[in-house]
Amino acid sequence: MKRPLHDSPRVAFTNAPHVIWRKEFPAVEISVPEARAWAGSVLSVGGPPSFLDDVLLLLSEVVTNAITHSDSRRVTVQITRTGTTVQVEVTDAGSSTTACRTRPDARRRRRPGAVVGGIARRGMGILP
Template sequence: MRPERRDVREADVPDTRHGFWWREFPGEEASVPAARAWARGLLAVRLAPGTLDDVLLLLSELVTNAVAHSDSGRTAGGRVTVHLGDDPGGVHVEVTDDGSATSAPAVHVPDADDDGGRGLWLVALLATAWGTSRHDGEAGRSVWFRMAHR
């Protein structure tokens, strides 16, 4: 469940009645720690420390992938949108990017000496559920995960 998309660049859009927020970030590497800090600020009082650490790790991986493997990080003005939801059943995180004609999200089992390639593997390993979707009639795609409260 996502709110109607509006042209909001760096502003939080809270719906505190439902524990739901979203924010757009530039499609650049600096957005990884910025998204992580934003999410920490919203979720630190809601989640147990171990759950928070896992959510922030997986969020970092998804934003990194969006910047590195989509048009969000390859074109001027590219954007990455992060949606956060928290309800009694768990935390839902969705990262939407500008899509790519040359790559799609896929889990790769990394070798022990690989420098990267662990993002979706970690998501699949740690999340309660996860998935991807393309946006019909629009450029872009989303990768989401759900983490149960512990």
């Protein structure tokens, strides 16, 4: 079965039991709210899922992590929805040999891993 791949929210979930959206963003901070807005629009087709806020929070954390800690120029977000199941993947093209970058103010900021892990532990069926 060939799966449709979309970068816009034009396909209603009621008409497509398995839908994949993919979009690339530049690896800059402004891409975090842009990725959230895009994901919110594609996931709201046919009515937003009850877990939309959790998905958008996790997406923000993971996109921020990819931008902050990689040398990649692009970040790709892929969202797969089958019925009531949503899978979100965030990838970057950073080198596997590049050392992880840490911001000078990183100690004063909250830890993204704690947010991702906290939502996963709530029993939402979300895998970090």
